[in-house]
Amino acid sequence: MSLNGKRILIAKPGLDGHDVGAKIIALALRDAGADVIYTGLRRSPDYIARVAVDEDVDAVGLSILSGSHKELVEETVRCLAELDAGDIHLFVGGTIPSEDHDELRQAGARGIFTAEMALDEVVAAVEADLNA
């Protein structure tokens, strides 16, 4: 199993400028064989959804350390659905308190990752999800 041939968009929605995690994840996914596109900082959910469509990605990974993860996840899910792209898998990482995980899953996040998780566990989980 690998991520060969999988296209993944790593995106930073909202206003926070913490990009270390996003860049680490982008490189880790590349090293696992994926084709990775990174949006850069401070993108709107609408922009992220449009890039996801144009680039025909298999998954969008949001990196959020601002605390606004609930709104940003919901909004991204809504924008993807509007573009007939609700089948694109969605992951979230960053500073996400565990009490919010259930709600994010219900909103459509297929995986939630925090700095406590080892990097290879994160990559393995993404790999398992996209190859399922």
Add this chain to the structure above:
Amino acid sequence: MSETSRNPRRALSRALTRIANADVAETLAQQSGATTPEMSRIGVTGAPGAGKSTLIARLAKLRKVEEHKIAVLAIDPTSPVSQGSILGDRIRMDSIADDPDIFIRSIPSRRAHDGLTDNTADLLNAMEGHGFDEVILESVGVGQAEYTIRTLVDTVVLVLLPESGDAIQAMKAGILEMADIYVVNKADLPGAELMAAEIAQVAAHQSADDWTPPVISTSRDDPNGFAELDAAITAHTEWRKTHLDETASRRARARYQAQGLLSRRIDEIVDADSSLLDLDPQGLFDALIDKLNPKSRGA
């Protein structure tokens, strides 16, 4: 997910994925026959980091006049270690990336070693089929020798850097002769003027059929250079209409495509049975010829 999404952008982008992923047999099966291309194709090539993506962003905006629909196909290198890639051109195209009328697609180079990617010609044709008037193709940052982009586009723009003294040497050796327009980018850096003057000297010798490749200095923050580049591309497009040898151009495309498909088919055969590689050169050659014959395929 089908390619008949109610969102036409999605349908196009899914079609592009299918074409990019097609193996040799699939690629052959989906050829729709040679057509005369209507969409103009601009190729932007040059060394890694020369500023190609940044320049394409400026250029695409200028060329998107009125109803003119522009697409960008940006190729980034695949890591030979993981086969993965960071498709980084797009982030440099930031300033146009939020223009919903400009379609940008990033593609990894995969096994291609010529600065392009497998099935580039078919990707361009698909974009044409979706109604784009013009496509700008960004090659992987290449060294001096890879000019296959020439066979797939109408206008080749070579982006050079002020400090690349090597480029001047190469040009004197005739290697850079394939470009239609030279750009000395990052003209804000020292050495740009000298560089532009030296290239202009070489380009003057390269003039054929009344086209002397112009040498244009550009810099990220100076709109004049990009306006000049835009005008030069338009001038070259016009010139080409009356000077293009259609037969030669079609044949060059056919040759390039056949070479690419054959080389990929050889990879497919060898990947399926790497013990072939233990044969001596003649034995390997004969075995490959045998297996390339479709009648023995799968045998």
